[in-house]
Amino acid sequence: MLPILGLYSHTRTVLSFQKRANMVDALAPQPKLLATKPRRLSAAEQVLLDYMTQIAPLSDAEINTIFELINIRSHPRGKVLLREGQALNICYFVLQGCVRQYYLVDGVEKTTSFFTEGQPVSISGFPFENKPSKSFLVCNEDCILIEGRPEDERNFFEQLPRMETLNRMGVEKELQKSQEVLAEYIISSPEERYLNLMKTRPDLLDRVPQYQLASYLGVTPESLSRIRRRIMMK
Amino acid sequence: MLPILGLYSHTRTVLSFQKRANMVDALAPQPKLLATKPRRLSAAEQVLLDYMTQIAPLSDAEINTIFELINIRSHPRGKVLLREGQALNICYFVLQGCVRQYYLVDGVEKTTSFFTEGQPVSISGFPFENKPSKSFLVCNEDCILIEGRPEDERNFFEQLPRMETLNRMGVEKELQKSQEVLAEYIISSPEERYLNLMKTRPDLLDRVPQYQLASYLGVTPESLSRIRRRIMMK
Numbered sequence: 311m312l313p314i315l316g317l318y319s320h321t322r323t324v325l326s327f328q329k330r331a332n333m334v335d336a337l338a339p340q341p342k343l344l345a346t347k348p349r350r351l352s353a354a355e356q357v358l359l360d361y362m363t364q365i366a367p368l369s370d371a372e373i374n375t376i377f378e379l380i381n382i383r384s385h386p387r388g389k390v391l392l393r394e395g396q397a398l399n400i401c402y403f404v405l406q407g408c409v410r411q412y413y414l415v416d417g418v419e420k421t422t423s424f425f426t427e428g429q430p431v432s433i434s435g436f437p438f439e440n441k442p443s444k445s446f447l448v449c450n451e452d453c454i455l456i457e458g459r460p461e462d463e464r465n466f467f468e469q470l471p472r473m474e475t476l477n478r479m480g481v482e483k484e485l486q487k488s489q490e491v492l493a494e495y496i497i498s499s500p501e502e503r504y505l506n507l508m509k510t511r512p513d514l515l516d517r518v519p520q521y522q523l524a525s526y527l528g529v530t531p532e533s534l535s536r537i538r539r540r541i542m543m544k
Numbered sequence: 545m546l547p548i549l550g551l552y553s554h555t556r557t558v559l560s561f562q563k564r565a566n567m568v569d570a571l572a573p574q575p576k577l578l579a580t581k582p583r584r585l586s587a588a589e590q591v592l593l594d595y596m597t598q599i600a601p602l603s604d605a606e607i608n609t610i611f612e613l614i615n616i617r618s619h620p621r622g623k624v625l626l627r628e629g630q631a632l633n634i635c636y637f638v639l640q641g642c643v644r645q646y647y648l649v650d651g652v653e654k655t656t657s658f659f660t661e662g663q664p665v666s667i668s669g670f671p672f673e674n675k676p677s678k679s680f681l682v683c684n685e686d687c688i689l690i691e692g693r694p695e696d697e698r699n700f701f702e703q704l705p706r707m708e709t710l711n712r713m714g715v716e717k718e719l720q721k722s723q724e725v726l727a728e729y730i731i732s733s734p735e736e737r738y739l740n741l742m743k744t745r746p747d748l749l750d751r752v753p754q755y756q757l758a759s760y761l762g763v764t765p766e767s768l769s770r771i772r773r774r775i776m777m778k
């Protein structure tokens with residue numbers, strides 16, 4: 311399954327798009343021509359476009375087809391997307407909001423990831439594995455997410471074969487980032503991890519509750535307060 | 545660049561293979577037919593085949609073409625494959641041996657990964673980024689590695705388009721593993737990390753020097769000794 315896209319959505323949408331175009335105005339440009347007219351994107355949609363064009367430029371026609379194929383859905387803050395023990399059968403990409411991954415260890419939440427705008431929710435246990443998840447996924451804020459199911463993947467790549475290359479490159483980038491986060495975690499003290507977050511993801515420090523941030527950095531909330539005080543005094 | 549394969553090697557090899565076949569025996573089956581005859585694999589080559597067929601079955605012809613396209617090279621123990629500051633312009637896949645990634649922090653080596661048989665050496669800074677590496681890669685043992693350069697990638701996928709899908713799926717699996725290692729690292733104590741390694745990568749405990757293992761687990765060598773003693777006494 312595709313962590314980068316989470317996009318492998320329904321042909322249904324394309325068909326209804328074409329049907330609609332034909333029904334509303336038979337004299338309108340053919341769907342194919344119509345598809346080359348650039349589509350107006352919402353701020354949330356723009357997040358995906360920015361993510362993808364970082365990898366390679368896209369034609370207007372490709373952009374339109376992508377947005378016809380994907381499924382975008384809103385979820386309220388607090389919505390649990392995945393529970394421990396459930397198989398993950400949807401993958402997500404964050405257009406707006408923050409999705410948090412945590413493990414329940416002896417009844418205590420241990421936060422291991424925050425996924426924010428422009429990030430695929432890449433966690434272990436993608437659908438093609440069909441394994442019970444060891445962790446939870448929850449919307450830490452109101453979220454707008456792209457949702458993708460594995461059965462839609464083939465259809466997406468059939469319609470947009472070039473996306474397979476882009477997707478591969480996107481996943482490779484995510485793998486590199488993941489390896490770098492792991493390496494930085496291993497080589498750093500909690501204070502260094504905090505300083506690193508200030509550089510790489512400053513938004514997290516404000517938008518995430520302190521006890522979650524502490525857990526993510528591997529310290530108690532009290533230690534995190536001390537770290538923050540030390541840093542502010544420097 | 546492709547962490548899974550590190551395979552995107554030289555057309556040169558294919559050409560010379562075909563030339564050789566024609567020169568040695570003009571009556572031999574045509575290269576295309578020849579390619580459908582299963583090739584005998586060395587133990588090292590079998591490691592790659594096992595890795596790939598975990599993702600999807602391969603035809604004999606595909607297997608032969610893969611092994612004609614890839615570059616396999618041996619390196620002695622101690623060989624530095626990448627230094628801090630250098631751009632990584634080759635990617636590797638381990639057929640035999642152990643490649644270690646480490647950072648130099650205040651003059652001290654901090655080990656962040658061990659890549660062994662059947663693992664792509666997936667670290668941050670793949671060639672298409674062309675960024676100076678923050679870490680080192682060194683052969684911890686005598687190694688047999690597949691080496692791939694980015695310029696060979698396109699050629700590989702042109703010759704074996706289906707491999708792009710397999711490769712994407714392989715990279716996704718690696719991403720999941722990487723995220724899981726990160727999550728386990730965050731939620732575990734050093735002792736739990738050691739117990740986890742005993743389960744998931746028991747070979748490492750014997751083949752890796754204790755000071756490197758300690759560094760990888762985020763403890764001093766003395767703490768690692770204490771952890772081992774505690775575990776043995778249980």
